[in-house]
Amino acid sequence: xxxGLLLIDRGSREQEAKDELEYICKKVQQKGNYAFVNxxxxxxxxxxxxxxxxxxxxxxxxxLTIVPYFLYPGKKVKIAVTEAAKLQAKTKVKFTVTKxxxxxxxxxxxxxxKIESALKKNNITLPKDKVDVMVIGHGSKDPNAQISxxxxxxxxxxxxxxxxxxxxxxxxxxxxxxIQKCDRNAPEVLVIxxxxxxEGAHVKRDIYQDLNPALEQSGLKKTIITEHIGxxxxxxxxxxxxxxxxxxxx
Numbered sequence: 001x002x003x004g005l006l007l008i009d010r011g012s013r014e015q016e017a018k019d020e021l022e023y024i025c026k027k028v029q030q031k032g033n034y035a036f037v038n039x040x041x042x043x044x045x046x047x048x049x050x051x052x053x054x055x056x057x058x059x060x061x062x063x064l065t066i067v068p069y070f071l072y073p074g075k076k077v078k079i080a081v082t083e084a085a086k087l088q089a090k091t092k093v094k095f096t097v098t099k100x101x102x103x104x105x106x107x108x109x110x111x112x113x114k115i116e117s118a119l120k121k122n123n124i125t126l127p128k129d130k131v132d133v134m135v136i137g138h139g140s141k142d143p144n145a146q147i148s149x150x151x152x153x154x155x156x157x158x159x160x161x162x163x164x165x166x167x168x169x170x171x172x173x174x175x176x177x178x179i180q181k182c183d184r185n186a187p188e189v190l191v192i193x194x195x196x197x198x199e200g201a202h203v204k205r206d207i208y209q210d211l212n213p214a215l216e217q218s219g220l221k222k223t224i225i226t227e228h229i230g231x232x233x234x235x236x237x238x239x240x241x242x243x244x245x246x247x248x249x250x
Contacts, residue, residue, distance in 0.1 A: 004036040004061035005029075005243060006052050007069040008080045009197075011044030017198035020230055027236045032243065035061055039069070042080050049083040063094045065243045070100040071107075071197060072149075074142030096249075098242040101197070102148040106238040108155040111135065113234065114226035115160075115191050122224045124189055132162040132187035134178055136207060137195040139167030146171065152195070161187065165195075168207055175207070179214035189222040197230035 005028060009021060021039040029037035036059040040052025047055070056064050066084050068077045077100050088095045101107065115133060119126070133156060137149050149165050157163045162185050166178025173181065182190050192211070196203050215223060229235070 001062045002035040002060065003033075003063050003065065003247070004056045004059060005032065005034045005065045005067065006037075006056050007039040007067045007239070008049060008052070008084070009039055009041055009069045010076060011041030012198055012200040013045055014198070014200045014204065016204075017200045020198055024230075024236060024239070027233070028239055031236060032240050035059060042076060042083075049080065050087060053084065053087050057091055057093055061093060063096065063247075065247060066095055066097045067239055067242060068098065068100045069197065069239075071102055071137070071195065072140055072142065072145035073100050073102050074140045074145045096246040098246050101235070101238060101242070103151050104238065105155070106234060106241070107229075108152055110229050110232045110234050110238075111152060111156060111193055111195070112159070113232055114193060114229055118191055118224050118226040119189075124222075124224070126188060128159045129161055130188055131160050132182060132185060132190045133160050133164070133193060134182050134190060135163070135165040135193040135195050136175060136178070136211075137165060137167050138202065139170035141170060149195070161185075168202060168210070175210040176214045179211070179218050179220070183218040183220055187220070187222075189224065190220055192223060192225045194226060194228040196228040199228055199231075203228045 025037040025039055036056055038052060038055060040047045040049050068080045070077050081097055084095060084097060135153060153163050153165050164178060164181055166173040166175050194203050
């Protein structure tokens with residue numbers, strides 16, 4: 001049986017985001033033994049979902065596993081799944097749709113890995129229980145997004161001195177409020193985690209517009225910033241795990 005896999009990403013105009021998706025697709029195809037692996041975008045720029053699925057079907061696969069490549073189980077995921085379902089009626093190829101990249105221990109492991117790498121890179125040897133962490137997410141109107149964020153925070157909390165979160169937009173606490181809270185805790189070091197899949201505009205520019213002024217106004221002694229989480233090879237295995245969940249079930 002020839003199997004294909006398609007990642008549905010939100011979408012980004014940044015070349016770095018496209019490069020990361022191409023790398024992920026290449027690795028998933030190699031490790032997962034798929035005949036075809038590619039990505040498409042829900043919005044912003046093409047290829048959009050219909051073009052992505054049509055491209056997969058041209059390779060004459062027998063089944064297509066669709067992965068909503070989102071960190072939160074919110075509105076965007078529902079739209080992506082609905083769009084894919086419309087196209088299922090036009091083909092005999094069986095579609096299976098995975099869960100998004102949320103509410104799973106692997107996400108906690110990836111965040112932990114980013115924190116540890118950032119500490120090591122900055123020659124900080126404090127034990128974890130002396131380290132404070134703040135996770136910055138995008139923000140969403142869907143309540144499931146905050147539940148997903150809380151899952152990560154709750155699983156990190158036992159290891160670190162303080163763990164908190166804030167959002168770039170849409171909901172609170174915002175970045176300024178998040179930094180103020182961290183400042184009140186007077187940490188020896190604060191590790192700021194960029195909870196984003198890609199090095200897109202948010203990671204490259206938007207976060208810093210709020211973060212830099214907030215840090216300047218704070219009394220924080222030492223702050224370090226992690227890489228965004230999509231750069232971890234554990235994400236490759238997580239995509240494959242999500243795929244196997246639905247493929248084996250079918």
